């Protein structure tokens with residue numbers, strides 16, 4: 001499940017970067033990439049939720065919950081960034097949020113919680 005989790009969030013970051021690039025250029029593939037990205041959010045939520053369930057009844061549950069909330073925050077920031085770039089709205093605040101959320105997620109995911117890149 002950790003592999004599915006890592007694969008799906010790495011894929012999300014790649015799809016996000018591509019969709020962002022195409023939105024900025026006003027090109028068509030942006031919409032399709034954005035829709036695939038939304039499906040990928042479901043994979044992240046499913047794999048993350050399953051990983052989280054392993055922590056119920058354990059002593060690291062609080063950290064796992066914070067990791068999960070920060071993960072949902074990353075997804076929200078990615079989605080809002082794309083929508084705002086598409087609409088030409090200001091995005092600086094969203095970038096800051098994405099940065100903060102990503103740091104929390106990576107620090108807890110790789111730093112604190114036991115599963116590393118190869119469980």
Ligand code: HEM
Pocket residue numbers: 002003005006009012044045047048049050051052053064067068069070071072074075105106108109110113114115116117
């Ligand atoms: C784009 C968003 C996300 C990113 C970048 C991300 C990143 C990571 C990373 C780097 C790890 C550590 C590697 C591993 O143990 O597999 C991890 C683990 C984990 N993630 Fe996420 N994650 C995201 C979303 C979520 C969501 C939405 C949830 C919960 C619903 C979640 C729950 C977990 C849990 C419970 C672990 C297990 C940690 C462990 O056992 O070591 N993540 N995530």
